[in-house]
Amino acid sequence: MKVRYNPVVGIVALVLGAVCVFLGLWLALLGEFSPAVVAGLMPMLIGILYLVRPYFWVYPTFVEVPAVVGPVKREFRFQALELDGGKLIAVNPDGTRKRVPVARWLAHSGDWAAVTVNAQR
Known part of the structure; x- marks a missing residue:
């Protein structure tokens, strides 16, 4: 059974990263460099991966937890x-x-x- 990431966490990370990138690019257009452009790319990437990749998989005899990146x-x-x-124990x-x-708050509530x-059975 596939358990996805909580979409709220992914969307929040994506939006915060996009705001940082937007503000950093705006400052760059005004003539000042801001590291917010570079710093905003990481939360955007994490947000996209949270929305696309599974959090973990539950099989009959083991739980598989893949890395977010890699x-x-x-x-x-x-x-x-x-x-x-x-x-989960x-x-x-x-x-x-x-x-x-794995943490409950980071998992999709339905999953x-x-x-x-299944764990309580």
């Missing part, structure tokens, strides 16, 4: 998934518990609800 993926194997507050067959590095319903 091909790196981390896997967290589990026998059962548990919900502890707003956090991967429980191994020997009883050890490992926190999966998070679907994952937590």
Whole structure:
């Protein structure tokens, strides 16, 4: 099951980055250089990636968390998934518990609800 990023976070990052770029370009047209143009590109890129890329994937035996930028993926194997507050916990067959590095506020609310319903079963 694919869990997407919260679209509000992506849109806010995209808008704030675009405002920085716009103001920096405006200052450049007035004859003054502003590093806001360069600084605004990073939140714009992050916002676009949050809207396009998945946050994490839940498979029957593991959770895969891809990096926002790049091909790196981390896997967290589990026998059962548990919900502890707003956090996912991967429980191994020997009883050890490992926190999966995902946050509820950063996940799409509908996707998070679907994952937590499956985790509570």
